[in-house]
Amino acid sequence: MRCPNCSNEDTKVLDSRPISDGMAIRRRRECVKCGARFSTHEEMEILDLTVMKRDGRTQPYMREKIESGIRKAFEKRPLSRDDFHSLVTGIEQDIQKSGKDQIMSKDIGNIVMKRIKGKDQVAYIRFASVYRKFADVEEFVREAKKL
Incomplete structure (x- = not known):
């Protein structure tokens, strides 16, 4: 995941939590280079339908x-x-x-x-x-x- 602050691709996950009914995950991340913290949201997709x-x-x-x-x-x-x-x-x-x-x-x-x-x-x-x-x-x- 690319840092929104410095565009570095090396980030680490600080915390992961399921959202709603467990079909999505919210992750708190930190950039290894600049220390910026940001959140991401991962969600299941229906593909090729x-x-x-x-x-x-x-x-x-x-x-x-x-x-x-x-x-x-x-x-x-x-x-x-x-x-x-x-x-x-x-x-x-x-x-x-x-x-x-x-x-x-x-x-x-x-x-x-x-x-x-x-x-x-x-x-x-x-x-x-x-x-x-x-x-x-x-x-x-x-x-x-x-x-």
Whole structure:
């Protein structure tokens, strides 16, 4: 790890701690050359996963898309930073459990909906209204009644 102060690549780890649900690690480091201290954050990534869109196109998996959807669903709703991180990590763990190199976007959407439903019903309805593309108010009401 390169020191942000002097760019030296020789640093030592002073402390390592798991973050959230143990899927990330925070490390406190010190530069051997200049003595500067800094923190790093290591997190598991889902690699080489392709998402098949509804129209048949494929694209690489992007965590940012899930994060964006969840942020929109939980806008002005109570969700701490740790709960947000745990929610996204849990979704990624569910995706990874499939063990496949390719996943349908609708399967990701279903996983997200299942996870959000357990956290906040308003956020669930918000996400469902976009994900399921409700055509009219009746569809919206039917989904809300399922809660």
